[in-house]
Amino acid sequence: MSASPSKASDSFSLLDERIQRWIWQSGWSELKDAQEQAIPAILAGDTDVVIAAATASGKTEAAFLPILTRLLSTEASSCVMYISPLKALINDQWWRLEGLCESLEIPVTPWHGDIAGTKKRNFKKSPTGCLLITPESLEALLMANGHALQGLFGGLRYLVVDELHAFIGTERGKQLQSLMHRIDRALKRFTPRIALSATLGDMDKAAAFLRPNAAVPATVIKSNDAGQALKVLVKGFIDYPLALADPEAWVGDDADFEKSLSQGTRAISEHLFKTLRGSNNLVFPNSRGNVEKYAALLRGYCEDLGLPNEFWPHHGSLAKDVREETEAALKAKGRPATAVCTTTLEMGIDIGSVKSIAQIGCAPSVASLRQRLGRSGRRGEAAILRCYALEAALAPHSPLSDVLRENLVQSTAQVRLSLRSWYEPPNIGGLHLSTLIQQLLALIAQYGGINAADAWAVLCGSGVFLGVPKQDFILLLRELAKKDILIQTPTGLLLHGRVGEQLVNHYSFYAAFAAEEEFRLVHGGKTLGALPLSQPVEKGTHLIFAGKRWQVLSLDIEKKVIAVMPALGGKLPKFDGGNLPVDDGVREEMRQILSETLPIPFLDSTANQLLQEARATFQSMGLDSLPLLAQTHCVQLFPWRGDRVMNTLALMLKQAGFQAENTGLSIIIKTDNPEKVFEALHGLAVSPPPDPTALVAEVMNKRLEKWDALLPAELLAKNYSSHTLDVAGAHEFIKRLAARRHSPR
Structure with missing residues (x-):
């Protein structure tokens, strides 16, 4: 029986007849590429399998069609464990698998905190079929059943990890690795692991993450199916100052919300309202605060016009019933709904058909942008992406990163890399x-x-x-x-x-992870607000908050309090916790964009004009040929490297005796003698790479993860540096720079 009118499918013939019948009854004309490749590899059962394919490309079926065939062919009681990062995704897959599994008489058991105890007890009495579980529930199951795991999971045939990219480089990912190994140890055998993901920058690293000891070989499958049609537009906006005379006035409970909005924010919200009305969409503004701000603005426009609300917030701090109300609005037919959301709707929760994606500001990563885009354009329609770049209004002394239009250029780089199917390589080196x-x-x-x-x-x-x-x-x-x-x-x-x-x-x-901790900012006994910290902080570090620049006086780790004083100066780092570390590949693409001269087709006229102005500055200052720029009382270093290299370079320069600060796009080095900077860099180039733990000795916010407070100081420093520094990358950059034997301009 052919899976396609024009091409016989060897993989289709390997499936159980009852599954073949279900495929034809479901109206499939052929198997998708990922399914064709995965079926024989999974049925063989002698390797791990990593499947990377676009959203809605049939990854779940690629895993479960052969797995269910194997369960049906096994006489003894057997089961498969599906591990998901989200309870909501488990609920979706439960619904998705039940239709097929019911006809096969294979039970499907969801297992998380919201599932009734009866279902869990039934599975423990007869551990067969498909178990859908989160890492936290699996942890509880292993701890509670200790020596009985051989009986409970004796029939386990496969472990399936969904949304693998969401685990890599995280505390939960390290927990997941350990849980899977503890299962193998309890069973005294290897269980094949199947991983599913839409965005993997390095398939070999993904396979290494799936089984760190490489005791079982891995089969890597990357779908060859043609990608979906894509429509992209990047719109540029100027973020003119706040309407209020006092920019501090919006900090506090009695702030005038309407008057606190910049002209750029209002212009973006108006464009969103005009463009998205009447259809289902997702809007990603990157932070919970921005979700609430834009959702309130968009809802207000509906109320002003006497229209039913079409805009709903969705983020992790909202109560479950509020989030479910948004999800229900998206699924409802006959009434348009747009969710303004954080990463909570980035992954594969079923929310029905979505027409377009709006991204306000830079996405957390290229992989994240691609994951979000995969929510749009299903059922044969083109995916639509609108990116909104909000740039500062320039003044005579605007910081160079504003003049270079950092946010616009980074957003453009992310889109171009995504179009080339480039994603950040997984970071699997953190100690955790x-x-x-x-x-x-x-x-x-x-x-x-x-x-x-x-x-x-x-x-x-x-x-x-x-x-x-x-x-x-x-x-x-x-x-x-x-x-x-x-x-x-x-x-x-x-x-x-x-x-x-x-x-x-x-x-x-x-749970191996804790909710993101926020630090309270205090000036003169007055609380300014709270924010998470995402970069190394020392005494004297600068940050931006409430539209103003501040300098750190002290940081109390136990009380989560940062004492600050007003500061003057150029562009300073933001500590908003909204983005993942920027990768080397993104910053290299940003440099490439600034080096070019032709307009970029997917930028609107405003964005292209802003870009051309940035390119002119880039060329006039010689940044295309030399990354060191001398200015009054400082030198700016433009390595065009990722955040880990930038963090390391700043700390290396501090260790060499300079006041150096990583601002994201550049490192600002306070000095009246630029030659001393180059001499120091030459000295660092001919010296061995520094000890990473010594570099972070003065960093005050080394506690990144849930149990870091229990670590001895030496291990805390090792742990922190493994996540935030790239000593090898920084040292290599310095050696290349010193080899050019040029002085700063």
Whole structure:
């Protein structure tokens, strides 16, 4: 039986007859490319499989059609475990699989905090079929069933990880790696792992993340299906100053919302309203505060015209019923709805057909932009992307990054890279020692105690926490013992201490991550507001908040308070927590865009005009040939590298005795003698790469993750530097710069 009128499908013939019948009854004329490639590889069951394909390209079926065929061919009770980053995605897949699995008499069991206990008990009595679960619920399951896991998962045939990109480089990702290894260890065998994702920048690194110890080979499948048609427009806007005379007036509960809006924000909201009315769309303004601001503006326009509301907010801080109200509005037929949202609607939750995506400001990453775009243009229609670049109105002393139109150029770079199917390579090098603590405590709970050598073998020797040598593990154990997190019996068994028992017995323990912590900004005893910190902070660091520039006087990690004073100066870093670290590839593309001369077709007239002005500045200042620019009392260094390299360069220059600050696009070095900067860079070039832990010694906000407060100072520095620095990349840049033997202009 052919899967296509013109081409026989070898993969189709490998499926169980009942599944073949379901495919034809569903009206499929052929299998998609990812399915054709995945079916034989998954049925063989002797490798891990990584499937990368666009949203709505049939990845779920590519995994489950062969898996269900395998379950049907197995006489003994067997099951598959599907692990998802979102409960809502589990609910969607439950609905999606039930239609097929019901006809096959294969049970489907969703398992998360909102699922009734009856369903969970039924699965434990008869652990067969499809188990759909989150990492947190799987953690609880392993800890509660310890030595009984062989009986519970003896029939496990596959582990499926959905939205793999959402796990890579995160605390949950490291937890997931450990959970999968703990299952293999309990079963005393390897279970094939199947990973699904729409955006993977480096397939080999993705496979290495899926199984860190490479004990099982991986089959990598990248769909060859033609990409969807795409319509892109980048619109430029000038962000003229606030209407209020006092820019501080909007900070506080009694602020006049209408008067606090800049002209650029209002212009974007008006264009959104005019363009999106009457259809279903998603708007991504990057932060919860901006979600609320734009949702309120758009809703207000509906009310002013006496129209039913079409605009709904959606972010993680909203109550579940409020989020579900937005999702229901998007799914409802016959009434248009647009969600103004954060990353909560970026992944594959079923929200029905969406006509277009609006991105306000730069996306968190190229991969994130592509993931969002995949929500649009389904069912054969072109995907539509509108990007809104809000640029500052220039003044005589505007910072160079404003003159170079950093936000517009970065948005343009992200679009161009996405069109070339380039995505950031996965960052799999972070130590995630916070998650190591959580997994150590979970392992003790699972087995009722474990000796130190076995704990190191399971967690570190296995490759999950590969960067942790035995001496660091021993140092960690001693620190946890000091804090009464652990105790060790005379026989060498590790057990929970008094404080450890309290931590493990709290409902929040199962999550390896904590909600993003915000720091309260205080000036002269007055609270200005709160914000998360996403870059290294030391005494003297500058930041922008409430439209004003501030300098850090002190930071209290325990109380989450930053004391600041007003500051003057040029462009300074924003600490808004909205974006992921910018990758080297994005900044290199930004430099390329500024080096060109032709207009870019997908930019509107305003955006192209702003870009041409930025290009003229770029050429006139010689930034196309030399990355060092001397100015009054400072030198600006333009490496065109990602945030990790930029962080490292700034800290290296500080260690060399300069006042240096990473502003994102450039590093500002305070000096009246530019030659000294070049001499210092030459000295750094001929010296060995610095110790990353020494570079971050003065950084005050080294606690990034949930359990970092329990780490000894030495390991905290190692952990922080592994996530935020790229010493090798920074050292290589300095060597290349010094080799040119030029002085700053």
